[in-house]
Amino acid sequence: MTDESPAAVVDRRLDTLRALDEGAASRATLADRAGVSRSTVDRALRELSTVGFVTSTPAGYRPTLPGRLALSGRDRHVRRIEALAAVAPLFEGVEVGLDVDPAVFEGATVVEATPHAPTDPLDAVADVVGTATHVSVYTGRFLSRHARLYHDRIMEAGTTGAFVTTERVIERLAASRPVDTRDAVASGRVAIRRTNRDEPLTVVLAETPDGPEVGLVVYRGGAARGFVGNDDPAATRWARALHERLWAAGTPFDPI
Known part of the structure; x- marks a missing residue:
């Protein structure tokens, strides 16, 4: 029929x-x-x-x-399906509980880690953060390289930041970079909140002179599988709303 x-x-x-x-x-x-x-x-x-x-x-x-x-x-529906297919390898074997707007993937820059270039996704995050005047970050994973990146931007370039992360990440941060963490918070340019939401993702909303940009890193285990970057207004609205929800539900952390 x-x-x-x-x-x-x-x-x-x-x-x-x-x-x-x-x-x-x-x-x-x-x-x-x-x-x-x-x-x-x-x-x-x-x-x-x-x-x-x-x-x-x-x-x-x-x-x-x-x-x-x-x-x-x-x-547009077809374009979104094609965009989702392009990022599907990043999510193989990865369980994500967040509701991610498909707009994050449509027209996005996708950087996949490879055996010959395992740090390319992290380099892509550095590019996003490199010109940011403010970053709103959720992360469920700790990477020393990212911690150093944010510290340098905050202490040397005057970038401000609002970070929502898990107790596990906070413990790693306090153990590996206690002085940097105290200095960053004491500067008044950084605020940190704890969340029970433990996702294999980092979501960065960077406010740049050219406008907001979202960067999403997908992890499997402790390694970054790939990066998705987008400055589409629908993608950045999703990232902003996500961070606001997690921030409102989080509890303040003060290392001092």
Whole structure:
């Protein structure tokens, strides 16, 4: 039985809908544009008209506003699926409990660790943080290299930071860099909060002169599997909202 749902009609009659998107046209013109027969165009127009995505005008058939939006929405859906497929290797064997907005991955820069370049994801984080005036960070993993990076930016470049992390990371930080941690907090440019949320991720929202940018690092075990970077407004809004929720639920940490 043929699926008559609007989504199924769009998928089934995509060629005709794209041909209509080029401008109003007759049935014959649409058949030429789509490279299909007149009978196929007739059936496509009938189905698309039934769901309200096509209308007939004196200039020819044209898509309605919902029809144009349906086409662009379908194309965006495909782009998102392709973007998710591109980052899928980073999440193999990794359990993530956070709700991550797909916008984080759409149009993103993806840097995967390889045996020959295991630190490339960490270099990508350094690039994001390198021009930041403020960083909002959640991390469930401790890396000495990241700790040094943030300390140098805070103490030498005047970057400010709000960090939400787990008790385990705080213990590692206090044990390995106690003086740096005390100095950073004492400077007034850093605040740290504990969270019980233990995820194999680091999420950095960097405020830069060019605007906000989000960097996400995925870990498997203690190693960084890859980096995803994006400055799309939807991606940075997600990172900001995530940090605000975790910050509000966290408890203050004072190493002094």
